Amino acid sequence: MKLYSAARSSASFRVRIALNLKGLPYEYAPVDLVHGDQFEAAFRGLNPAELVPVLEHDGSVLTQSLAIIEYLDEKYPQPPLLPHDPLDRAYVRGVALAIACEIHPLNNLRVLRYLVKELRQSEEAKNTWYRHWVEQGLAQVEALLVAQRRYGRFVLGDAVTLSDVLIVPQIFNARRFDCRLDHVPTVMRIFDACMTLPAFIDAQPSRQPDMPPA
Amino acid sequence: MKLYSAARSSASFRVRIALNLKGLPYEYAPVDLVHGDQFEAAFRGLNPAELVPVLEHDGSVLTQSLAIIEYLDEKYPQPPLLPHDPLDRAYVRGVALAIACEIHPLNNLRVLRYLVKELRQSEEAKNTWYRHWVEQGLAQVEALLVAQRRYGRFVLGDAVTLSDVLIVPQIFNARRFDCRLDHVPTVMRIFDACMTLPAFIDAQPSRQPDMPPA
Numbered sequence: 001m002k003l004y005s006a007a008r009s010s011a012s013f014r015v016r017i018a019l020n021l022k023g024l025p026y027e028y029a030p031v032d033l034v035h036g037d038q039f040e041a042a043f044r045g046l047n048p049a050e051l052v053p054v055l056e057h058d059g060s061v062l063t064q065s066l067a068i069i070e071y072l073d074e075k076y077p078q079p080p081l082l083p084h085d086p087l088d089r090a091y092v093r094g095v096a097l098a099i100a101c102e103i104h105p106l107n108n109l110r111v112l113r114y115l116v117k118e119l120r121q122s123e124e125a126k127n128t129w130y131r132h133w134v135e136q137g138l139a140q141v142e143a144l145l146v147a148q149r150r151y152g153r154f155v156l157g158d159a160v161t162l163s164d165v166l167i168v169p170q171i172f173n174a175r176r177f178d179c180r181l182d183h184v185p186t187v188m189r190i191f192d193a194c195m196t197l198p199a200f201i202d203a204q205p206s207r208q209p210d211m212p213p214a
Numbered sequence: 215m216k217l218y219s220a221a222r223s224s225a226s227f228r229v230r231i232a233l234n235l236k237g238l239p240y241e242y243a244p245v246d247l248v249h250g251d252q253f254e255a256a257f258r259g260l261n262p263a264e265l266v267p268v269l270e271h272d273g274s275v276l277t278q279s280l281a282i283i284e285y286l287d288e289k290y291p292q293p294p295l296l297p298h299d300p301l302d303r304a305y306v307r308g309v310a311l312a313i314a315c316e317i318h319p320l321n322n323l324r325v326l327r328y329l330v331k332e333l334r335q336s337e338e339a340k341n342t343w344y345r346h347w348v349e350q351g352l353a354q355v356e357a358l359l360v361a362q363r364r365y366g367r368f369v370l371g372d373a374v375t376l377s378d379v380l381i382v383p384q385i386f387n388a389r390r391f392d393c394r395l396d397h398v399p400t401v402m403r404i405f406d407a408c409m410t411l412p413a414f415i416d417a418q419p420s421r422q423p424d425m426p427p428a
Contacts, residue, residue: 048357049312060301063358064315067307074300086288087274093281098263100311101278105319114346121333132328143262144277 001026004046004054006033007208008176010104010169011065012053016208017165018069020199022076030210033109066100069162081162088156091148095141095155095163099170103137106130107173127177134179138170142184151186153193160194168194172205215240218260218268220247221422222390224318224383225279226267230422231379232283234413236290244424247323280314283376295376302370305362309355309369309377313384317351320344321387341391348393352384356398365400367407374408382408386419 003019003026005012019026031037031052038050047054047063055062055071062068073081082089105111107130115121115129145151155163171191174181181188194200205211217233217240219226233240245251245266252264261268261277269276269285276282287295296303319325321344329335329343359365369377385405388395395402408414419425 045361048361049316049354051316058301062304062308064308064311067304067311070307071300071304074303086285087272089288090276090281090285093284094276094278097278097281101314101319102263102265105315106325111320114343119333119335119339119343125333129328129333140263147262
């Protein structure tokens with residue numbers, strides 16, 4: 001199994017966590033997004049969308065972090081990242097997608113570049129944009145968790161699921177851009193619980209071979 | 215089953231297609247996004263994220279269109295919207311997420327409003343933004359389909375899957391904003407094939423009770 005990953009890419013971070021939770025060893029293939037490796041022919045041949053992560057497995061090329069994680073969960077069911085009951089599964093996926101579809105896409109590198117290059121926004125305006133979507137999006141995740149009251153140590157009771165795998169990288173991004181987090185105490189308790197687990201600790205950007213020096 | 219939907223919301227459109235494909239009758243609860251129904255207490259009690267669609271079923275409230283569709287597929291397996299093989303499932307989900315995570319979030323109503331209100335962008339710049347992400351995102355979906363060569367009438371062979379359910383509403387949005395589509399012939403052939411099917415035809419915005427007059 002070979003993972004094309006960037007240390008700070010939160011979509012890559014999600015897949016690293018899932019691989020660790022499943023106890024699956026993998027080859028780490030770094031993709032330097034700042035340098036532009038994703039636009040080179042070799043990488044575009046793997047993923048024409050020019051995005052990490054990409055997982056190579058069994059001669060196939062998989063893209064999109066959530067699709068990769070669902071694949072890993074189907075192929076290697078233990079420990080499960082989705083519960084058994086369809087309503088619970090929908091809840092777990094709903095929380096994950098609230099991050100994957102409502103927060104992360106707005107703060108992707110290519111979007112931030114468009115704001116600066118095409119819309120001629122200042123660094124300050126770009127950072128305000130970033131924080132706006134993270135803070136609003138996490139507030140909505142918090143409200144959903146509180147409204148449904150299904151959390152324990154993690155989003156659904158006391159077992160790690162796909163939702164938790166999505167929350168942790170998003171909080172790393174939030175901290176990197178100095179976003180407010182005091183308005184999302186439930187999310188932060190879950191984040192802290194995750195960060196006691198080796199699968200999450202070992203997947204963080206600073207533990208990756210391609211993490212840029214501070 | 216009750217679906218909170220807006221005629222032109224492409225995430226609602228996806229769920230309407232899935233419900234039709236499964237032959238499931240449902241109550242249609244319109245949410246007027248332009249008027250701001252999604253910000254009212256009654257709706258926020260259902261979905262604190264202030265987004266459609268929301269599905270009420272069996273006393274539960276489900277959010278996020280992809281989570282809802284996966285739920286429907288698990289609960290009502292015929293006809294399947296995901297294939298059986300895990301690699302095929304990953305492919306179908308990957309194409310769906312390339313739309314749900316890379317194109318649609320950038321063109322959401324609240325994002326367009328932020329561009330105009332907070333970043334003081336002109337109508338012209340807003341429309342250029344819209345077209346940029348749709349045209350680039352669809353080009354990447356096209357490149358993925360062509361690279362993997364698994365399509366037949368639809369994204370994966372000749373049976374409708376989740377990928378097709380995502381493509382059709384995105385093309386409706388693209389046309390509404392006059393996006394270029396001549397660079398994505400495979401996507402458009404699939405779109406045309408879908409639009410011969412009653413499940414897709416009946417789910418389109420113009421057939422909904424809350425479609426605004428032209």
